[in-house]
Amino acid sequence: xxxxxVITGIGGQGVITAAGLLRFAxxxxxxxxxGADNRGGAQRLGHVSAVIRITxxxxxxxxxAPEIPKQxxxxxxSLEASEGLRFADLINPGGxxxxxxxxxxxxxxxxxxxxxxxxxxxxxAYEALVSGGGRTSKVIELDADGMASDAxxxxxxxxxxxLGAGLSRSAPPGIVERLTSRLSEEERAAFDLGFSKxxxxx
Amino acid sequence: xxxxxxxxxxxxxxxxxxxxxxxTGAGAAARGAFEAGIGLVTTYPGSPIxxxxxxxASSENTARPICSLSLNEHVAFHKxxxxxxxGGRSLITMKHVGFNVAADPAHYIGYTxxxxxxxxxxxxxxxxxxxxxxxxxxxxxxxxxxxxxxPTSGQQILDCMRHAFEWSEADGVPYVIAVPAGACYGIExxxxxxxxxxxxxxxxxxxxxxxxxxxxxVENHRKLLERLEKIRREAEIRNLVQVFGNxxxxxxxxxxxxxxxxREAANILGIAERLRIFCSTVTHPFPTDLLKTHVEACSxxxxxxxxxxxxxxxxxxxxxxxxRSPHVQGKDLFPAYGNLDLDMIMKGLANAFSVNIRKxxxxxxxxxxxxxxVPDISKIPEIPEREGTFxxxxxxxxxxxxxxxxxxxxxxxxxxxxxxxxxxxxSSWLTCMNSGTAIAAGVSLALAGRRQIxxxxxxxxxxxxxxxxxxxAAADDSDQVCFILYNHWTAMTGHQATPATPxxxxxxxxxxxxxxxxxxxxxxxxxxxxxxxxISGLRVLLxxxxxxxxxxxxxxxxxxxxxxxxxxxxxxWHRTYRLEPERCHECGMCYERLSCPAIxxxxxxxxxxxxxxxxxxxxxxxxCPNGAIQEIQIRK
Numbered sequence: 001x002x003x004x005x006v007i008t009g010i011g012g013q014g015v016i017t018a019a020g021l022l023r024f025a026x027x028x029x030x031x032x033x034x035g036a037d038n039r040g041g042a043q044r045l046g047h048v049s050a051v052i053r054i055t056x057x058x059x060x061x062x063x064x065a066p067e068i069p070k071q072x073x074x075x076x077x078s079l080e081a082s083e084g085l086r087f088a089d090l091i092n093p094g095g096x097x098x099x100x101x102x103x104x105x106x107x108x109x110x111x112x113x114x115x116x117x118x119x120x121x122x123x124x125a126y127e128a129l130v131s132g133g134g135r136t137s138k139v140i141e142l143d144a145d146g147m148a149s150d151a152x153x154x155x156x157x158x159x160x161x162x163l164g165a166g167l168s169r170s171a172p173p174g175i176v177e178r179l180t181s182r183l184s185e186e187e188r189a190a191f192d193l194g195f196s197k198x199x200x201x202x
Numbered sequence: 203x204x205x206x207x208x209x210x211x212x213x214x215x216x217x218x219x220x221x222x223x224x225x226t227g228a229g230a231a232a233r234g235a236f237e238a239g240i241g242l243v244t245t246y247p248g249s250p251i252x253x254x255x256x257x258x259a260s261s262e263n264t265a266r267p268i269c270s271l272s273l274n275e276h277v278a279f280h281k282x283x284x285x286x287x288x289g290g291r292s293l294i295t296m297k298h299v300g301f302n303v304a305a306d307p308a309h310y311i312g313y314t315x316x317x318x319x320x321x322x323x324x325x326x327x328x329x330x331x332x333x334x335x336x337x338x339x340x341x342x343x344x345x346x347x348x349x350x351x352x353p354t355s356g357q358q359i360l361d362c363m364r365h366a367f368e369w370s371e372a373d374g375v376p377y378v379i380a381v382p383a384g385a386c387y388g389i390e391x392x393x394x395x396x397x398x399x400x401x402x403x404x405x406x407x408x409x410x411x412x413x414x415x416x417x418x419x420v421e422n423h424r425k426l427l428e429r430l431e432k433i434r435r436e437a438e439i440r441n442l443v444q445v446f447g448n449x450x451x452x453x454x455x456x457x458x459x460x461x462x463x464x465r466e467a468a469n470i471l472g473i474a475e476r477l478r479i480f481c482s483t484v485t486h487p488f489p490t491d492l493l494k495t496h497v498e499a500c501s502x503x504x505x506x507x508x509x510x511x512x513x514x515x516x517x518x519x520x521x522x523x524x525x526r527s528p529h530v531q532g533k534d535l536f537p538a539y540g541n542l543d544l545d546m547i548m549k550g551l552a553n554a555f556s557v558n559i560r561k562x563x564x565x566x567x568x569x570x571x572x573x574x575x576v577p578d579i580s581k582i583p584e585i586p587e588r589e590g591t592f593x594x595x596x597x598x599x600x601x602x603x604x605x606x607x608x609x610x611x612x613x614x615x616x617x618x619x620x621x622x623x624x625x626x627x628x629s630s631w632l633t634c635m636n637s638g639t640a641i642a643a644g645v646s647l648a649l650a651g652r653r654q655i656x657x658x659x660x661x662x663x664x665x666x667x668x669x670x671x672x673x674x675a676a677a678d679d680s681d682q683v684c685f686i687l688y689n690h691w692t693a694m695t696g697h698q699a700t701p702a703t704p705x706x707x708x709x710x711x712x713x714x715x716x717x718x719x720x721x722x723x724x725x726x727x728x729x730x731x732x733x734x735x736x737i738s739g740l741r742v743l744l745x746x747x748x749x750x751x752x753x754x755x756x757x758x759x760x761x762x763x764x765x766x767x768x769x770x771x772x773x774x775w776h777r778t779y780r781l782e783p784e785r786c787h788e789c790g791m792c793y794e795r796l797s798c799p800a801i802x803x804x805x806x807x808x809x810x811x812x813x814x815x816x817x818x819x820x821x822x823x824x825x826c827p828n829g830a831i832q833e834i835q836i837r838k
Contacts, residue, residue: 046590
């Protein structure tokens with residue numbers, strides 16, 4: 001079993017924090033782990049992403065590269081709606097996508113006065129990626145920042161809401177239990193909010 | 203479901219061996235050095251390897267090594283060398299371009315030898331994701347004559363780091379461990395080992411080999427080459443060669459982080475049975491003796507490596523000595539530039555083995571059997587690159603906004619490394635440390651009087667390598683305005699202090715070099731200081747200094763806002779700004795030209811200031827031509 005995850009967004013959204021929680025849970029549950037962070041844009045509002053590859057195989061016998069092979073990403077969590085589209089070629093047609101309803105137009109696009117994909121365009125693109133084979137769509141669309149602001153007055157907890165929503169649809173056995181057991185009461189509530197509501201299923 | 207293990211750990215200093223530590227590659231290196239009981243770590247910070255030093259420096263353990271943040275890599279290298287000559291174990295960490303600065307002593311240390319174990323940890327950057335420039339660092343091994351280690355995983359980074367100090371002591375030379383950015387930022391669960399007591403140094407022994415001149419230099423050279431031959435033979439004993447598979451169609455030679463990529467690619471492509479993979483962790487001197495039987499067994503040889511093709515270059519020389527040379531492929535399959543990732547390795551190998559990559563990928567989808575329709579990603583909108591830019595409140599945003607108002611299209615701006623180099627790149631060039639003022643000095647000799655020439659240098663760069671440049675520029679009266687961008691920290695790499703940092707991160711004043719006094723001593727006659735948050739003052743000053751001739755220095759001083767804002771009380775009244783939509787003419791001055799990330803456009807196209815991001819610098823209020831941005835007080 002290999003479970004491949006990408007969490008992405010922009011600096012300051014808690015991408016690395018969410019990835020760290022998932023990694024710790026996976027190791028605690030006895031899985032092996034590879035992957036890498038791209039933290040280049042952290043604090044400078046640039047692109048941030050984390051690749052998490054979880055396996056129950058022996059990595060000595062069946063090693064995993066730090067990158068996900070094309071069409072093998074089982075769960076994509078895009079905390080900024082457009083950022084996940086950078087990983088379009090990695091998406092497993094049977095995978096799950098979580099799209100946070102938030103677009104931040106890059107400053108280079110502003111200066112050049114260029115068009116930028118809208119939320120609606122992003123959603124259509126994500127649906128096209130995971131509607132293969134006639135299965136029901138697996139895009140979870142939610143306003144994680146808004147939900148976190150309303151429930152906790154802390155928009156930063158949007159990362160846990162999105163993580164909860166994503167793992168509610170698919171996660172290797174034992175991971176959700178390990179993950180939630182380490183959260184504070186408020187973080188747990190945020191994770192559960194995402195896990196139970198799953199945003200708007202499209 | 204797998205069987206859970208003993209609880210994993212997040213502490214790189216966990217005293218218990220056998221625990222799984224979740225850590226980056228740079229962090230695994232720190233753990234390995236800690237286990238080896240190093241007495242000293244020196245560095246000049248540089249991505250992707252900064253974290254190794256940062257972790258070691260964060261230890262409160264009594265086994266904490268001396269952690270020395272040096273002015274530059276050249277100084278750091280000598281310091282680590284001296285510590286080793288006195289019998290202690292020392293580590294120097296730097297990025298690949300930092301090694302260029304340390305290259306001078308690095309070309310002596312193999313000749314003089316070392317006493318206590320010494321490791322040179324270099325973060326390389328194929329793809330230049332966090333650097334100005336990429337090059338195949340490994341070629342340095344050929345002319346420094348230093349042994350080179352390329353770990354294949356996070357676990358091997360830890361293990362090699364721990365053992366390399368012993369190898370260094372046994373062989374009398376420092377070991378170089380090269381870790382590419384992809385591995386520095388890679389995250390695994392690595393198994394911890396025992397922590398050795400600290401090797402803090404014993405005594406300094408006089409030795410003739412330390413005077414590397416004339417006939418002695420030649421003798422040292424001879425002995426060093428002998429040592430390398432001994433190290434070449436050690437690879438087998440030290441269990442540093444991994445061979446996978448026994449196929450006869452092709453022998454793949456790879457190294458470092460590419461091993462896991464090659465093995466996964468071979469599995470996905472279904473060619474694992476057809477080949478064998480040879481991977482040595484020590485790639486210089488390369489254990490060619492161990493290669494012989496595999497080369498003879500296979501009809502062709504494929505090198506999988508990035509950039510310049512170090513292995514192909516070195517091993518091809520060996521192949522010429524064989525009676526039958528196999529067919530060799532390498533740089534014809536994998537580009538000699540950029541980062542080599544799994545996808546590119548898949549393509550290269552599919553090409554070499556005439557495998558249909560599309561079909562193999564579809565068959566590898568065991569988890570999603572039954573899904574046949576492949577989505578058409580050609581219709582997915584392309585997402586343009588998202589630049590990282592000055593943080594909200596960064597003094598450089600307002601400074602460059604105003605400076606570029608004064609400069610014409612033909613004027614020349616010399617750029618330097620650091621936060622000032624962040625987009626939107628206004629500078630005319632950006633190469634290495636100290637490139638701003640130093641190159642501008644040459645340009646001004648050619649174009650003096652015909653072009654306005656300004657240059658940038660950060661405070662950390664000034665102390666790294668800029669002092670000599672400033673002395674010369676002042677002595678020559680170089681016709682340029684040199685802006686010293688003084689944000690009090692080496693901010694780009696995570697706020698390391700410099701000798702000119704006036705306050706600690708907590709805000710307590712500390713002894714420091716006064717930049718103005720320093721300039722006086724260097725012979726700079728005309729200098730001014732400006733706060734880049736004060737736009738009208740900035741305009742007045744720029745108008746004056748840009749009108750003058752000769753060497754002028756302006757200290758642009760404002761502490762990095764990320765740090766100063768951390769000291770603000772979390773609650774109470776806060777100054778912030780509000781954008782009045784009815785007064786906004788949508789001229790684009792704040793949203794487009796200043797492009798502060800805290801100024802956002804709502805779904806209905808109206809501009810607003812996002813309070814959570816605003817760092818209340820007030821620059822937008824000062825540049826708005828219609829007074830649409832106003833200061834307000836909010837209670838947090």
